[in-house]
Amino acid sequence: MNLHALRLFCRVAETGSVTRAAEELQMSQPAVTSQIKKLEQEIAVVLLAPKGRGIVLTDAGNQVAISAKRLFSLESEIENYLDHYKSGSAGNLKIVATYLPANFLLPKWIAGYKQLYTDVEVNLTTTNSSKSTEQLLNYQADVAIIGGLAEFHPAIVQKQLFEDDMWFIVHKDHELASCHVNLVDIIHQPFVFREEGSSSREKLLSVCKIKNLNQPKVGLQFNGPNETIRAVLEGYGVTFVSALEVKDYFPRGDLARVFVQDVQLKNPISMCTRRDDILSPQALNFVEMLINVKSKANIGGNQNENDDLHGNGAARTGNGVG
Numbered sequence: 129m130n131l132h133a134l135r136l137f138c139r140v141a142e143t144g145s146v147t148r149a150a151e152e153l154q155m156s157q158p159a160v161t162s163q164i165k166k167l168e169q170e171i172a173v174v175l176l177a178p179k180g181r182g183i184v185l186t187d188a189g190n191q192v193a194i195s196a197k198r199l200f201s202l203e204s205e206i207e208n209y210l211d212h213y214k215s216g217s218a219g220n221l222k223i224v225a226t227y228l229p230a231n232f233l234l235p236k237w238i239a240g241y242k243q244l245y246t247d248v249e250v251n252l253t254t255t256n257s258s259k260s261t262e263q264l265l266n267y268q269a270d271v272a273i274i275g276g277l278a279e280f281h282p283a284i285v286q287k288q289l290f291e292d293d294m295w296f297i298v299h300k301d302h303e304l305a306s307c308h309v310n311l312v313d314i315i316h317q318p319f320v321f322r323e324e325g326s327s328s329r330e331k332l333l334s335v336c337k338i339k340n341l342n343q344p345k346v347g348l349q350f351n352g353p354n355e356t357i358r359a360v361l362e363g364y365g366v367t368f369v370s371a372l373e374v375k376d377y378f379p380r381g382d383l384a385r386v387f388v389q390d391v392q393l394k395n396p397i398s399m400c401t402r403r404d405d406i407l408s409p410q411a412l413n414f415v416e417m418l419i420n421v422k423s424k425a426n427i428g429g430n431q432n433e434n435d436d437l438h439g440n441g442a443a444r445t446g447n448g449v450g
Contacts, residue, residue, distance in 0.1 A: 133167035134196050136160050137175055141185055141193035146176075216409030218247045223414075224269035226276065226327065227353045228292070229397055230254040232372045234273060237421065241414055248410050258325035264400060270411035272400040275370060276327020285403045289422050291394040293371045294331065296386040299363045305384035311339060311391050318347025318365040320356050331393055332368045339390075357383075370395040 140149040140160065150157040168175055175189035185193060212218035221241075225234055230252060238250055253263065257276045264272040265283060272284075280286045296314060298305050304314065315336060321329050321344075336343055347365045350356045353373050360367050361382055377383045399418055401407060407415065 130163075130167055130170060133163040133170075134192075135200060136163050137167060137189075138193055138196040138200060140164065140176070140183070141189065142197075144182075146183060212247065214409055216248070216413040217245050219408065219410045220249045220251065221271075221408075221410040221414055222251045222253075222269045223271050223273065224253045224255065224260045224263045225273040226257050226260055227254060228275040228370050228372055228395070229273040231353070233397065237418065240421075241417055244417070245410070245413060256323060256325045257327045257330075261400070264402060267402075270401075270408055271414060273397065274327075274400055275395055275397050276331065280398075280400065283403050284400050286398040286400045289397045289399055289418065291396050294328065294391075294393040294395050295369060295371050295374065296388050296391075297357070297360055297367050297369055297374055297383050298365075298386055299360055300381055300384045301363070302366075302384065302386075304366070304386045306387075308387045308389055311335065311388050312341055314366060314386060314388060315341055315344045317345070319344040320348045320350070320359045320365045320367040321346050322353065322356055323349060323351045327395065328368050328370065331395075335391055335393065 136149070136153065136155075139153060140146050143149045143152065146160055146164075147157055150160045153160065164176060173188045173192075174186050175192060176183045177186050177189075178184075209218060223234065223238075231254075234252060238252065242248070242250065253269065255263070257274055260269075260272045260274050261281055261284065263269045265281060273289075274286070275292070304317070319332075323329075333343060348356075348359050350359070353369065356367050357369065357374060357377070359365065361377070366386065374383055399415065401411070401415070
């Protein structure tokens with residue numbers, strides 16, 4: 129079916145006049161009439177019938193006009209959606225994150241993003257470092273925000289947003305509360321660990337290996353940071369966590385630090401994307417927002433580093449991050 133001719137017919141049906149439709153379309157009346165005649169011949173159905181000096185829609189013409197109006201309305205809706213999608217103001221954004229940024233950073237960041245892009249559907253998945261990387265590589269996420277990992281898969285480009293201190297934490301009444309000790313003095317304590325693959329756990333085990341010390345004793349193991357911290361709050365063992373995870377407990381005096389003098393570790397928070405991959409407009413807007421957050425907070429980095437996030441200053445339609 130000739131959609132151009134159908135569009136002309138639809139306009140004639142809406143105005144009730146070939147002459148008026150031709151004027152609005154800035155075409156000659158004979159040209160409009162000729163196109164509609166060809167459409168009628170194509171579909172073998174009469175759409176318009178003469179009535180005095182004007183025209184009237186046949187029964188078939190009336191039904192075709194109703195359907196054509198819906199068709200062109202849907203076309204307009206699709207075009208409008210695509211315009212919004214290409215600008216990043218509609219569509220979907222899939223984020224995967226480790227527990228620390230998911231709980232303490234991303235709620236604020238996502239809220240800020242949604243205020244700018246209200247029609248974008250944001251999906252956040254929270255998991256550990258290994259699974260976050262896996263989901264990003266398997267295209268289950270557009271962007272990953274990962275706490276920890278010093279080394280990333282070669283197919284991933286990472287941009288460090290900032291670093292958080294790593295703390296040894298115990299109950300306020302623990303024998304080592306607020307004490308200054310060496311690592312060898314604390315690894316004999318029962319530790320409350322996250323699951324295997326978690327960044328904090330791997331960091332501590334690596335330090336022990338480097339210092340030729342025995343691995344810490346695993347007293348309890350949980351799959352999330354809240355459960356880990358709750359166990360220590362109840363008076364059991366030692367845990368090794370990022371400061372952001374426990375800072376709210378200290379004004380109340382519920383927890384205490386153990387100052388391990390020979391362990392000064394940081395927990396980097398990084399934004400990760402797939403190398404040589406073109407970011408969706410939605411993901412690119414989110415990445416640019418985080419760059420602005422980093423810049424305004426003066427958290428390390430410089431303009432050259434920010435350019436690297438866009439592929440050495442590539443345009444928005446280029447390869448995005450990396």
